[in-house]
Amino acid sequence: MFRSPRFLFASALAILLGACAGTPTNEAKKEEAPPPATPAAPAGDGVVAGRILFAGAKPVMKPLSAMDANPQCLTQHGGKPPLAEEVVVNADGTLKNVFVYVKAGLPEKQWPTPSTRVKLDQVKCVYMPHVLGLMAGQELEIANSDPVNHNIHPIPMENREWNESQPPQGDAKVKTFAKPELKIPFKCNVHPWMRAYVNVVSHPFFAVTGDDGKFEIKGLPPGEYTIEAVHEKYEAQEIKIKVDGKTPAPADFTFKG
Numbered sequence: 001m002f003r004s005p006r007f008l009f010a011s012a013l014a015i016l017l018g019a020c021a022g023t024p025t026n027e028a029k030k031e032e033a034p035p036p037a038t039p040a041a042p043a044g045d046g047v048v049a050g051r052i053l054f055a056g057a058k059p060v061m062k063p064l065s066a067m068d069a070n071p072q073c074l075t076q077h078g079g080k081p082p083l084a085e086e087v088v089v090n091a092d093g094t095l096k097n098v099f100v101y102v103k104a105g106l107p108e109k110q111w112p113t114p115s116t117r118v119k120l121d122q123v124k125c126v127y128m129p130h131v132l133g134l135m136a137g138q139e140l141e142i143a144n145s146d147p148v149n150h151n152i153h154p155i156p157m158e159n160r161e162w163n164e165s166q167p168p169q170g171d172a173k174v175k176t177f178a179k180p181e182l183k184i185p186f187k188c189n190v191h192p193w194m195r196a197y198v199n200v201v202s203h204p205f206f207a208v209t210g211d212d213g214k215f216e217i218k219g220l221p222p223g224e225y226t227i228e229a230v231h232e233k234y235e236a237q238e239i240k241i242k243v244d245g246k247t248p249a250p251a252d253f254t255f256k257g
């Protein structure tokens with residue numbers, strides 16, 4: 001095939017430029033490589049595990065009857081308002097929605113903030129979950145899965161108060177809390193029965209009990225700790241435990257009704 005002198009010149013120039021550009025190209029490739037994994041730096045192998053037990057008469061939670069006045073929400077519950085979640089005693093006699101965290105004993109340091117988002121949703125005009133925990137600076141993603149407008153309104157004492165509406169199935173809001181603070185009430189200015197409690201701590205060592213009342217806090221350096229269990233209604237309780245990094249340190253709590 002005939003090639004013009006102009007083509008040959010262009011080809012030679014391209015090769016020359018390619019050779020000159022070789023080094024930067026390689027460097028660029030290096031930069032594109034994923035950065036080395038930086039796991040959330042487990043500080044140790046220590047584990048605290050326990051259950052939150054409930055003793056005494058099981059309180060009977062009342063229906064959120066204020067919902068009766070709001071057909072949009074009520075129809076989502078088949079015309080019958082759901083029960084309040086102030087005290088939720090599980091079928092096995094344990095207590096749900098207890099925030100458990102390391103109150104004292106951790107080394108003084110800046111713990112890495114988890115890159116995972118904690119999620120709060122509004123489903124059938126109720127906050128889900130009712131209680132959650134996150135670290136100061138960790139992102140809280142708030143969704144509205146409902147076909148109705150909500151107005152999220154956390155009322156903290158230490159952190160900044162805000163108050164924002166969120167349209168039906170609107171874009172998620174991403175928020176952070178700068179300072180540790182327990183039991184920040186989340187209200188909704190549209191629906192007065194809506195309530196969630198957000199617990200913010202300065203480290204990643206916390207858990208919230210679910211339907212089995214159990215909790216587990218992992219990654220602790222060996223040491224002596226004060227573990228606190230915080231419930232929306234009852235007075236907080238503390239236990240002192242020793243973590244050795246070999247066997248989980250038991251920490252059971254009993255709340256009395």
Ligand SMILES: [Cu+2]
Nearest residue numbers: 150151188191
């Ligand atoms: Cu609402």
